[in-house]
Amino acid sequence: MSNTAGDIPGFNINQPNFGAQKANIGIQQLSMYPNPFAGQLFLQVRVANNQNTTLRLFDQLGKLARTMPINLNQGEQTVSMDFSDLHSGVYIYQINVDDQIQSGKLIKQD
Numbered sequence: 001m002s003n004t005a006g007d008i009p010g011f012n013i014n015q016p017n018f019g020a021q022k023a024n025i026g027i028q029q030l031s032m033y034p035n036p037f038a039g040q041l042f043l044q045v046r047v048a049n050n051q052n053t054t055l056r057l058f059d060q061l062g063k064l065a066r067t068m069p070i071n072l073n074q075g076e077q078t079v080s081m082d083f084s085d086l087h088s089g090v091y092i093y094q095i096n097v098d099d100q101i102q103s104g105k106l107i108k109q110d
Contacts, residue, residue, distance in 0.1 A: 036107035039084030046076040056094040
């Protein structure tokens with residue numbers, strides 16, 4: 001049985017995403033690294049204005065594994081997140097910024 005996470009809006013897991021995840025959200029930039037990761041994961045982002053955002057992490061079955069509110073300040077910054085308690089596997093992240101959704105694939109290794 002194959003899962004495509006088709007029931008999760010904004011997700012496309014059919015693209016190969018290895019290494020740092022990069023995306024443009026408006027004129028801002030976003031990257032999640034390292035990928036694969038063991039415990040610590042970093043979100044590097046540049047925003048034009050202060051933003052309140054939410055990071056959601058889903059497992060391969062589309063089940064919500066973690067929700068994390070993040071307060072971003074104007075400019076570039078790096079946010080450190082500890083996901084050492086998660087099981088090894090493939091995860092899909094979703095970040096909402098200014099009503100725009102960015103998503104990508106992350107691999108957790110022990």
